[in-house]
Amino acid sequence: MMKLEAIIQPSRFESVKDALREAGIEGMTVTEVRGHGRQKGHTEVYRGREYTVDLLPKIKLEMVLPDKLVNTVVDTILKTAKTGKIGDGKIFLTRVDEAIRIRNEERGESAL
Amino acid sequence: MAGPATPLSVLGAQCEDERARIRKNFEHGAGAKATLLALCELADRTLQLVFKDVLKLHESPADGLSLLALGGYGRRMLFPFSDLDILFLFANDKTEEEFRPLISEFSRTMWDLGFRVSSAGRTIDECKRIEEDNAEFHLALLDRRFLDGDAALFEKLDQRILPPSERTARPFLFSQLHRLTKERLGRYGNTIFHLEPNVKEAPGGLRDYQAAYWLRQIMGDRKDLRGSSAAEEQLAADAVEFLSSIRCFLHYSNARNDNALTYESQAEAAEKSLGMRGSAQRSAAEWMRIYFRHARTLNRQLLRYMDQKMAAPTSLRERFFSAARSVTKTPPPVTGDFAVRGGQIEVLNQQALSDRTIMYAMFAEAARTGTPLGREAERSISYVMTHSELPVLNQAIEWETLKEILAGDFPGVALRPMHRLGLLMEILPEFRAIDSLVVRDFYHRYTVDEHSLRTIEHLQELAEPPDERGVSFAPLWKTLDRRDLLIFALLLHDTGKGMPTDNHVQGSLEALETAARRLGLSAEEEAEVHFLIEQHLAMSATVQRRDIFDPSIVSGFAESVNTLERLQRLTLLTYADIHAVNPEALTPWKAEMLWQLFVATSNHFSRTLDRNRLHASDEKSMLEQVLALEKNAKQSDIERFLEGFPRRYLAVHSAAEIARHFALYQKLGAAPLQTELTAERHGFSLTLLTADRPALFSTISGVLAAWGMNIIKADAFANAAGVVLDTFHFTDMHRTLELNPTENDRFLKSLHDVLQNKAALEPLLQSRDTASRARPPKVAIQTRLSFDDSASAHSTLLEVIVQDRPGLLYDMGSALARLACNIEVALIDTEGQKAIDVFYLTAQGKKLTAQKQDLLREVLQGTLG
Numbered sequence: 001m002m003k004l005e006a007i008i009q010p011s012r013f014e015s016v017k018d019a020l021r022e023a024g025i026e027g028m029t030v031t032e033v034r035g036h037g038r039q040k041g042h043t044e045v046y047r048g049r050e051y052t053v054d055l056l057p058k059i060k061l062e063m064v065l066p067d068k069l070v071n072t073v074v075d076t077i078l079k080t081a082k083t084g085k086i087g088d089g090k091i092f093l094t095r096v097d098e099a100i101r102i103r104n105e106e107r108g109e110s111a112l
Numbered sequence: 113m114a115g116p117a118t119p120l121s122v123l124g125a126q127c128e129d130e131r132a133r134i135r136k137n138f139e140h141g142a143g144a145k146a147t148l149l150a151l152c153e154l155a156d157r158t159l160q161l162v163f164k165d166v167l168k169l170h171e172s173p174a175d176g177l178s179l180l181a182l183g184g185y186g187r188r189m190l191f192p193f194s195d196l197d198i199l200f201l202f203a204n205d206k207t208e209e210e211f212r213p214l215i216s217e218f219s220r221t222m223w224d225l226g227f228r229v230s231s232a233g234r235t236i237d238e239c240k241r242i243e244e245d246n247a248e249f250h251l252a253l254l255d256r257r258f259l260d261g262d263a264a265l266f267e268k269l270d271q272r273i274l275p276p277s278e279r280t281a282r283p284f285l286f287s288q289l290h291r292l293t294k295e296r297l298g299r300y301g302n303t304i305f306h307l308e309p310n311v312k313e314a315p316g317g318l319r320d321y322q323a324a325y326w327l328r329q330i331m332g333d334r335k336d337l338r339g340s341s342a343a344e345e346q347l348a349a350d351a352v353e354f355l356s357s358i359r360c361f362l363h364y365s366n367a368r369n370d371n372a373l374t375y376e377s378q379a380e381a382a383e384k385s386l387g388m389r390g391s392a393q394r395s396a397a398e399w400m401r402i403y404f405r406h407a408r409t410l411n412r413q414l415l416r417y418m419d420q421k422m423a424a425p426t427s428l429r430e431r432f433f434s435a436a437r438s439v440t441k442t443p444p445p446v447t448g449d450f451a452v453r454g455g456q457i458e459v460l461n462q463q464a465l466s467d468r469t470i471m472y473a474m475f476a477e478a479a480r481t482g483t484p485l486g487r488e489a490e491r492s493i494s495y496v497m498t499h500s501e502l503p504v505l506n507q508a509i510e511w512e513t514l515k516e517i518l519a520g521d522f523p524g525v526a527l528r529p530m531h532r533l534g535l536l537m538e539i540l541p542e543f544r545a546i547d548s549l550v551v552r553d554f555y556h557r558y559t560v561d562e563h564s565l566r567t568i569e570h571l572q573e574l575a576e577p578p579d580e581r582g583v584s585f586a587p588l589w590k591t592l593d594r595r596d597l598l599i600f601a602l603l604l605h606d607t608g609k610g611m612p613t614d615n616h617v618q619g620s621l622e623a624l625e626t627a628a629r630r631l632g633l634s635a636e637e638e639a640e641v642h643f644l645i646e647q648h649l650a651m652s653a654t655v656q657r658r659d660i661f662d663p664s665i666v667s668g669f670a671e672s673v674n675t676l677e678r679l680q681r682l683t684l685l686t687y688a689d690i691h692a693v694n695p696e697a698l699t700p701w702k703a704e705m706l707w708q709l710f711v712a713t714s715n716h717f718s719r720t721l722d723r724n725r726l727h728a729s730d731e732k733s734m735l736e737q738v739l740a741l742e743k744n745a746k747q748s749d750i751e752r753f754l755e756g757f758p759r760r761y762l763a764v765h766s767a768a769e770i771a772r773h774f775a776l777y778q779k780l781g782a783a784p785l786q787t788e789l790t791a792e793r794h795g796f797s798l799t800l801l802t803a804d805r806p807a808l809f810s811t812i813s814g815v816l817a818a819w820g821m822n823i824i825k826a827d828a829f830a831n832a833a834g835v836v837l838d839t840f841h842f843t844d845m846h847r848t849l850e851l852n853p854t855e856n857d858r859f860l861k862s863l864h865d866v867l868q869n870k871a872a873l874e875p876l877l878q879s880r881d882t883a884s885r886a887r888p889p890k891v892a893i894q895t896r897l898s899f900d901d902s903a904s905a906h907s908t909l910l911e912v913i914v915q916d917r918p919g920l921l922y923d924m925g926s927a928l929a930r931l932a933c934n935i936e937v938a939l940i941d942t943e944g945q946k947a948i949d950v951f952y953l954t955a956q957g958k959k960l961t962a963q964k965q966d967l968l969r970e971v972l973q974g975t976l977g
Contacts, residue, residue, distance in 0.1 A: 010656065011656075014656070033701075045715075047913060048893070051707075056661075083659070
C-alpha cells in the first residue's frame with residue numbers, strides 16, 4: 001500500500017476530483033493549505049496597503065492506495081492537474097505498513 | 113425449598129412487556145404526554161419494588177434515606193431511552209455511609225432491568241448550600257419528586273430547607289440559568305433553523321421549554337412578572353406535545369437517547385404524520401415547517417422569560433442611595449408612538465400599531481441604530497399581525513421606506529424580528545417561498561430563510577469584525593454605496609429555491625421582477641439587484657475553479673462585473689453568502705482567496721480606466737435609451753457627446769443621467785459652463801460640463817474647499833472633443849447648503865465666477881483656511897505615491913494614498929497644474945480618513961517622463977506631507 005500526497009493548484013481541484021472518481025477512487029482527504037516551491041509569491045498593492053502573498057494557496061490531496069492502483073492515480077493527477085506553469089505542484093509517495101478500518105477492524109488492502 | 117423471587121426474575125419480563133405495550137400504543141397513535149407518563153409510572157413502580165426488596169434483603173428500614181426523582185423524570189416526562197435522574201438524600205454523613213452497599217445493589221438491579229440510572233447522593237445539609245459549583249444540581253432540584261424512602265426527610269427538605277434557600281438564591285439561580293442557557297443557545301448559533309436540529313438541545317427544543325419552566329419557578333410570585341396569555345400557554349403546550357412525540361419516535365427508531373432529527377427521520381416522521389392526529393400526509397419539507405413553527409413558540413417563550421430582569425440583592429446603603437438618585441433622575445425622552453427605553457424600542461401607543469407606517473418607523477430606527485425591539489413590543493406587533501379583524505392603515509410599503517431599513521448600519525436587527533413577526537413576508541411575499549424551507553444539502557446547515565438573514569448579519573458585523581476573516585472586507589462594507597441594493601439582493605437571492613424550478617437563480621430573478629414592480633424600484637436599481645442575484649455564485653466559482661493570479665482570468669472577470677461599485681457589492685455578497693452556509697464554510701484560506709480576487713480586479717479597473725474608451729456608435733442600446741428621453745436630439749449629436757469618454761462613464765451613469773448630461777452639453781454653445789447641483793442621501797453631487805483647460809480640476813476643487821465642502825468621491829472624464837464632464841460627490845461640513853437653500857444659487861454663482869475669471873479663488877480659500885485647520889486625525893495615514901507607465905498607452909497613472917482633509921484635492925490639483933500635468937481621467941475616492949486618488953496624466957500630450965515623475969513626486973510629497 002502507498003500513501004499518495006499531492007499538492008495542486010486550487011483551480012485544478014474539481015477536475016482532478018472528477019477524474020479520480022471516474023478512475024474508481026472514492027476516498028481522499030482534502031486540505032486547504034498554503035505554501036510555495038519555486039513559484040514565488042507576489043505583492044499586490046490596494047489603496048496603499050501591500051498584500052504580500054508569499055505563501056500561495058494550494059490544495060493538498062491525501063489517499064492510501066493499493067499498489068496496483070498507484071500508477072493509475074499518479075497518471076490521472078498528472079494529466080488533470082498540469083497547466084505547464086510553475087506552481088503546478090508535486091506528488092509524493094510513501095509506503096504504508098498497515099491500514100485498519102475502525103468500524104469492523106478490517107486490516108490491509110481490504111480496509112481501503 | 114425455593115427462596116423468595118428476586119426482582120430480576122419477576123420484574124425483568126414484566127418490564128419488557130410493559131415497555132413493548134407502551135411503544136405499541138405510541139406507534140398506534142397514543143399521545144406523547146400519555147406515553148411519557150406511562151414510562152414514568154413503569155419506572156416508579158419498578159423502582160419502588162426494587163427498593164423494597166433491597167431494603168428487605170439488607171434488613172434495613174429506610175429511615176434517613178429518601179429517593180427523589182429529578183429533572184425530566186421529576187416532571188413525569190420520561191422518554192424511552194432517557195436516564196432516570198435520581199437523588200439519594202441522606203439525613204447525615206453516617207447514614208450515607210451505612211446505605212452505600214444498599215444503593216450499589218439497588219442501582220445494579222435497576223440497570224439489569226433496563227433502566228439507566230443516573231444518580232447523585234447528598235446529605236440534607238449539603239442541599240442547603242446553593243453556590244456556583246452546584247448551580248446545575250440545584251436547578252435540577254427544582255423538579256424534585258418523592259419516590260420512596262423516608263417521607264419525613266423529604267418533607268423537611270421540600271418544605272423547610274429548600275424554600276428559604278431558593279428564595280434567597282433567586283437572583284443567583286436566575287443568573288446561572290441565564291448563563292447556561294445563553295451558552296447552550298450560542299453553541300447552536302442562536303437559531304432554531306437547523307436543517308437537522310437536535311430536538312432536545314437546540315434552540316426551540318425541549319430544553320427551551322425546560323429552561324422557561326425553571327425561570328418561571330425561580331421568579332415565583334413576582335408581581336411584575338409578564339406571564340403568558342391562555343392562548344400562548346396552549347400554543348406552548350401543543351409545541352411540547354409535538355416535540356415530545358418526535359423525541360419518543362427518535363428514541364424508538366434509534367434504540368438509544370439520540371435526539372438528532374436527521375433527514376431520514378424527517379422523511380419517516382412526515383410519512384407517519386407524526387404529531388399530527390388525523391391529518392393528511394405531508395412532504396418532509398412541509399412537516400419540517402410545522403416543526404419550526406412549534407420550535408419558534410418554545411424559543412420565543414424562553415427568550416421572553418430570559419429578558420425579564422432579576423434584581424440582585426442590595427444592601428441597605430445601596431437601597432438608600434438608589435432611592436436618592438431616583439428622585440432627581442430625568443425620565444428618558446418620550447416622543448410619538450414608540451421610544452427607546454433600557455436599550456430597547458418599546459411601544460407607547462398600542463393603538464398606533466394599526467398604522468403600518470409606525471411599525472416601519474420602529475424597524476427603521478432599529479436598523480439605523482442597532483437598538484432591538486423589546487419583547488413586549490414584539491408581542492404587541494404579533495397581536496396586530498395575527499388579528500386580521502383589526503383595521504390596518506398604510507399597509508403597502510413604499511420603496512423609499514423599505515430602503516431606510518435596508519440601508520441602515522444594522523439591517524439584521526430589523527429584518528430578523530420582521531421575519532419572525534410575519535411583517536417581512538407581508539411586504540415581500542416572495543420571501544414566503546423560503547420560510548422555514550429545508551433544502552437538503554451537505555454543506556448548508558440552516559433553512560433557506562435563516563441562511564438569507566445570516567448573510568445580512570454577517571455583513572453588519574463587519575462594523576467590528578469578530579475574527580480575521582472579515583478584517584479586509586470591513587472597509588468595503590463601511591464605505592459601500594447603495595447598501596440597500598445589496599441587502600435587497602441578499603433577501604431575494606435564494607428565493608428561487610422555494611419554487612418549482614431547476615435553476616434557483618432564474619426563480620430568484622422572477623421574484624425580483626415582481627417585487628421590483630410592486631415596490632417601485634427604478635430600472636437602474638432593479639438592474640443592479642438583477643446583476644447581483646444573477647451573478648451571486650460567479651465570484652465564488654471563479655475563486656474555486658480559476659487561477660486568480662492569472663491576469664487574463666482577472667481581466668475576464670472584470671469584464672463580467674463591469675464597474676468597481678458592482679465588484680464591491682458582489683464581493684461582499686459572496687463573502688456573506690459563503691459565511692452563512694455554516695460556521696466553518698468561510699475558512700481564512702477562502703476569505704483570503706476572495707480578497708485577492710477582489711484586489712486584483714479592483715486594481716485592474718483602476719489600471720484600465722484610461723485604456724477602455726467608448727466608441728459611441730457601438731453603444732446602440734444606450735443611444736436608443738437616451739434618444740427616447742431626449743426626443744428632439746439627433747443621434748449623431750449624442751454620439752459626438754459620448755465619443756471618447758472612458759467606458760466607466762456608461763457603467764456608472766443611468767440613461768436618465770446621461771440624457772441630462774447631454775442636455776447640458778447641448779447648452780454649451782450658449783453658455784460654455786454648465787453645472788447641476790443635486791442633493792443626495794448623504795450630501796450633494798455637482799456635475800460640471802465645460803471645455804477642458806489647465807487647472808480646471810484644481811479650481812473646482814478649490815471652490816468646493818472654500819465653501820467648506822468635503823469631497824468624498826469624484827470622477828473627471830473628457831471626451832474625444834475635449835469636453836470635460838466632472839462629477840463631485842461631497843458632504844456639506846458646515847451645513848451651509850442644507851440649512852440655507854438660497855445659498856445653493858450663491859454657491860453655483862461663486863463657482864461660475866471663479867471658473868470664468870470673474871472672481872479670484874484665493875480670497876475664498878483664505879477665509880476658510882483658519883476655520884478648517886488642524887483637527888488632528890483619528891487615524892494617521894502614510895502618504896504613498898506610485899506611478900505606472902504600463903497601465904495606459906498614452907498616459908501615466910498616478911495613484912495617491914494620503915490622509916484626507918478639507919482642501920486636499922485642491923492642493924493636489926494645484927500641484928499638478930503648476931507642473932503642467934493634464935488630468936485625462938481622475939477617480940477620487942475616500943475610505944474613512946484615507947483619500948485614494950487615481951489620476952491619468954499627460955504632459956504635452958504624452959506620458960510623463962521619468963524626470964517629470966520625480967519632480968512631481970517631490971512636489972506632492974512636500975504639499976501632502
